[in-house]
Amino acid sequence: MSRKQFYLVREDMLTDAMQKTLNAKALLDSGKIKKINEAVTIAGLSRSAFYKYKDGIFPFNTMVKEKIITLSINLVDRSGTLSQLLQKIAETGANVLTINQTIPLQGRAHITLSIDTSPMKIDLDELMEQVEVVDSVEKVELVGSGF
Incomplete structure (x- = not known):
């Protein structure tokens, strides 16, 4: 088959x-x-x-529920910004599996996060909104998901 x-x-x-x-x-x-x-x-x-x-x-968000997603995030390089971002994600119930961060250049860093969304208390759209409102986050994109 x-x-x-x-x-x-x-x-x-x-x-x-x-x-x-x-x-x-x-x-x-x-x-x-x-x-x-x-x-x-x-x-x-x-x-x-x-x-x-x-x-x-x-709908796309129901296909990624209980799955692993990858977010690409542009972050302002200030003390504690990564911690704030991870705290916000933890508050949703999501589980961060991997973190990759570039060396900050010109006050900006690029972060790639792999996240297990299965324990989340909210849907994917709400997660994206929560991440976007973190002060140091300039841009967030969903770049992949594992089905």
Whole structure:
């Protein structure tokens, strides 16, 4: 049996039916809607289209839940900045697995963190927001994830 290939696709590139399937799944996952018929009606989707796509399309943040991600971070070089960043990540419940830091040049350092997101109390978007608000962080990007 061959392994399935996965692709990361921007939301605006998805078909209308795929986007509506994601909407219907979100309604069901929220617990506000209990029945598929009701979710697809609200989403404006047929049941057959929902069943066609439901097991093959997922929001990116649900695919990286319980997985390892890699963040690339540009950090201002000041005493305690790395400690502040790591503290903020620890507060989310995430577990830092590896840290790679360049030697600071012109007052800036580049950090690459591998993080186990499975114990997190929040979703990936919230983690990114938490990291971005640390004073010394100038830029943060998700550069990889292990599925």
